[in-house]
Amino acid sequence: MKASSLAAMAVGLNRVAMGEEAADVVLKNCRLVNVYSREVIPQAQVSILKDRIAYVGMDAGHTVGKGTAVVDLEGKYVTPGFADPHIHMDQYVLPSEFAKQSLLCGTTSLFSDPIDIVSVCGFRGFREFARLTDSLPIRIFHMVPGGLPVDRMFSHARNLSKAEREKALKMDRVLGLGEVFSWTKVTGRDPATMQSIRHVIGNGGIVNGHTAGASDKKLNAYIASGIFSCHEPIDYDQTVERLRLGMWVMMREGSIRRDLERIVPEIISRGTGLDRLMFCSDGVTPNDLLEFGLIDNCVRKAVSLGMGLVDAITIASRNCFEYYNMGRDLGGIAPGKLADILVFDNVEELRPDKVFVGGRLVVAHKRIVSAVGKKSPAVWIGRTVKARGRFIGGDFAVKGRGDKAAVNLMRLETEIITKKDWGELHVREGNIRASRDDDVWKVAAIDRTFGSKRRCVGFLKNFGADIGAFGTTQSFHENDMIVIGSDEEEMALVANELVRMQGGMAVSRGGKIISRFEMPVAGLISRDPLEEAARKFGTVDEALIESGCRHAQPHLIPLFLPFLALPEVRILYSGVIDVKSRAFLPVLADKDIKRGN
Ligand SMILES: [Fe+2]
Structure with missing residues (x-):
C-alpha cells in the first residue's frame, strides 16, 4: 500500500486538528493503548484525514463535519497495527493470501526478506515478488537478501550482481539489506560483503543481522560494521549481550524456532529495557499462520509469560518502526502518523474485530472487507x-x-x-x-x-x-x-x-x-x-x-x-x-x- 507524505499532508492535518477542516473519519469511545506514554487512555477520540491521523484527544467533536464518518467503538481496545520486522514470505502461499490472514491477525506491516525467490530467480524474482505485493491493502517493505551466497566456496544459488543490488535498493519500499548471516564474512571482512554493507549504510539504509554463535570481539566487530539488529538470540543471555552493545533484538516466535519462552521471563524479572526489543516470525507455514497467527501470537505468548499488555503491544508496533527509522510515520496512534489501527472486542484473544490501514477499513467483524487484488504471477516464474x-x-x-x-x-x-x-x-x-x-x-x-x-x-x-x-x-x-x-x-x-x-x-x-x-x-x-x-x-x-x-x-x-x-x-x-x-x-x-x- 502506498502512503502519503507527511510533508504533503501537514497543512491539511493541522487544519483538521484545529477544527478548520472536517476529518474523513472519527473514531470515538476508544480505549486507546498509547505506546508513547505506555498507558491505556479510557475515553479517547481519533480523527483521520485521508491516510493519516490528525487529532487524538478527549473530544474530536470540532473535527466532525457533514461528510465525516463517525464510528462509535463502544469502549473497545484500540492499538496501533502490529509489524513483523523479519519474515520470509516468499514461500508456501502468494502474498495476497498471506496478506489477508496477516491482516485478520492484526499485522499490518511486513518486512520481507525474499531470499529464496532470489536464490532461484535472481533480480527478476526480486522484482516480480515486489510487483505481487505492491497493491495489496497492507504495508509490505522489502529487504534485499544479504545472506547470499551462504558460502562462497560451495553455494551455487542465484544472487544479485552489485549493479542489480544497487538497482533493487532504489526501488519503492526497499529499505536495505536482509539478514547478513555467515557473520564470519563480516568479521573476516569479505570484500564483497563489506562493500554491500558500506553501500547500504552510506545511503541511509538498514542492514539486518544474524549473529548466531558470535560473542565478544566478533560480535563487536559485526556491530561496528553497521549491523544493528539480530533475530538469532535463543535465550536471555544472548539477548542481553546484544542489547548491551546497542543492538536491537527481534525475539523470534515462528515455524522454524520459538524463542520467547527462554527470553521473556528474565526480561521481566530483571527489568531489562524494552525499547530495543521487537517480535518477529522469521517465516511461518500456512498451518501455523492459521493456527497460531503472526505477531498477535507473539503478544499473546509474551503476556502469558508475564509481560504487561501495553509493553507487549509497544514491542509489536512502535519499536519495529523506530528500528527502521520510520517512527515519524508509523508505530503509534498520534497526530501525523499513518492511520494503521486495530480494534479489539476481546483483548485477551487479541484477534481484531476491525483493522484500518491508512485509514481504510480492511477488516470488519473479523472478516476482510477490502478488495485484495490478486495479481497473477508472471508465466516465466x-x-x-x-x-x-x-x-x-x-x-x-x-x-x-x-x-x-x-x-x-x-x-x-x-x-x-x-x-x-x-x-x-x-x-x-x-x-x-x-x-x-x-x-x-x-x-x-x-x-x-x-x-x-x-x-x-x-x-x-x-x-x-x-x-x-x-x-x-x-x-x-x-x-x-x-x-x-x-x-x-x-x-x-x-x-x-x-x-x-x-x-x-x-x-x-x-x-x-x-x-x-x-x-x-x-x-x-x-x-x-x-x-x-x-x-x-x-x-x-x-x-x-x-x-x-x-x-x-x-x-x-x-x-x-x-x-x-x-x-x-x-x-x-x-x-x-x-x-x-x-x-x-x-x-x-x-x-x-x-x-x-
Ligand atoms: Fe531469517
Whole structure:
C-alpha cells in the first residue's frame, strides 16, 4: 500500500486538528493503548484525514463535519497495527493470501526478506515478488537478501550482481539489506560483503543481522560494521549481550524456532529495557499462520509469560518502526502518523474485530472487507523447475563393488542438525542400496535451477519414514531439488512428479504418489488459497509421520539439508559437504579409517 507524505499532508492535518477542516473519519469511545506514554487512555477520540491521523484527544467533536464518518467503538481496545520486522514470505502461499490472514491477525506491516525467490530467480524474482505485493491493502517493505551466497566456496544459488543490488535498493519500499548471516564474512571482512554493507549504510539504509554463535570481539566487530539488529538470540543471555552493545533484538516466535519462552521471563524479572526489543516470525507455514497467527501470537505468548499488555503491544508496533527509522510515520496512534489501527472486542484473544490501514477499513467483524487484488504471477516464474528429460531409477544409483560397501552417512540429530556417521550397505548389481532395517535412506540433491541434471546421491540415517520417496523443490537457500528414498524407481517417480508440478512436495509409496502439495511459483509458492495450501501441506507431514518418520516436522529435513550455515554435513548437487572442514566428503567411506584400524 502506498502512503502519503507527511510533508504533503501537514497543512491539511493541522487544519483538521484545529477544527478548520472536517476529518474523513472519527473514531470515538476508544480505549486507546498509547505506546508513547505506555498507558491505556479510557475515553479517547481519533480523527483521520485521508491516510493519516490528525487529532487524538478527549473530544474530536470540532473535527466532525457533514461528510465525516463517525464510528462509535463502544469502549473497545484500540492499538496501533502490529509489524513483523523479519519474515520470509516468499514461500508456501502468494502474498495476497498471506496478506489477508496477516491482516485478520492484526499485522499490518511486513518486512520481507525474499531470499529464496532470489536464490532461484535472481533480480527478476526480486522484482516480480515486489510487483505481487505492491497493491495489496497492507504495508509490505522489502529487504534485499544479504545472506547470499551462504558460502562462497560451495553455494551455487542465484544472487544479485552489485549493479542489480544497487538497482533493487532504489526501488519503492526497499529499505536495505536482509539478514547478513555467515557473520564470519563480516568479521573476516569479505570484500564483497563489506562493500554491500558500506553501500547500504552510506545511503541511509538498514542492514539486518544474524549473529548466531558470535560473542565478544566478533560480535563487536559485526556491530561496528553497521549491523544493528539480530533475530538469532535463543535465550536471555544472548539477548542481553546484544542489547548491551546497542543492538536491537527481534525475539523470534515462528515455524522454524520459538524463542520467547527462554527470553521473556528474565526480561521481566530483571527489568531489562524494552525499547530495543521487537517480535518477529522469521517465516511461518500456512498451518501455523492459521493456527497460531503472526505477531498477535507473539503478544499473546509474551503476556502469558508475564509481560504487561501495553509493553507487549509497544514491542509489536512502535519499536519495529523506530528500528527502521520510520517512527515519524508509523508505530503509534498520534497526530501525523499513518492511520494503521486495530480494534479489539476481546483483548485477551487479541484477534481484531476491525483493522484500518491508512485509514481504510480492511477488516470488519473479523472478516476482510477490502478488495485484495490478486495479481497473477508472471508465466516465466511458473517454469523454474528445469530438468533434461525424465528421471529414471538409474539416476539414483550409487556405484559399489563386491557385496558390501562402506559409506559416509548424514545422520539426522534433529530435523535440522546432522552429524557425520558411516555405515555398511549391501551392493546389488553394482548399486549400493538403501537399508530400511538400518534406517539408512538415499538422499539426492539435484540441480533444478539451471537444468543441468547435475546431482549428488548420498545416504541419510535416522529418517524413519517407511515410504518409497519424499521430495521437495524448496530447500534453504540453494533450492536444489531434494529427494529422499528407499528405492531408486520411487525416487525417480517423485523427481518426475516435482518437475511435472513445476515445484512443491510429494511423497510416494508402493509406486504411487500418496501426497502432493504443488508450489509452481518459483517452485516455492502455491497458487492455492491459504486454507487449501495448509490442507495439502499438512498431508505431506502426515503421510511421513504415519509412515514412521522419527521427526515431528518431516518437511524441515529436506528444507535444511543443503543449508551450509549449520553443522555438520550438508548436501548440494555438487556433493556432500563437511561443513566444519569446509571440504567435500566422498560418498564412499574408507572402511579401515572409520574403524580406526
Ligand atoms: Fe531469517
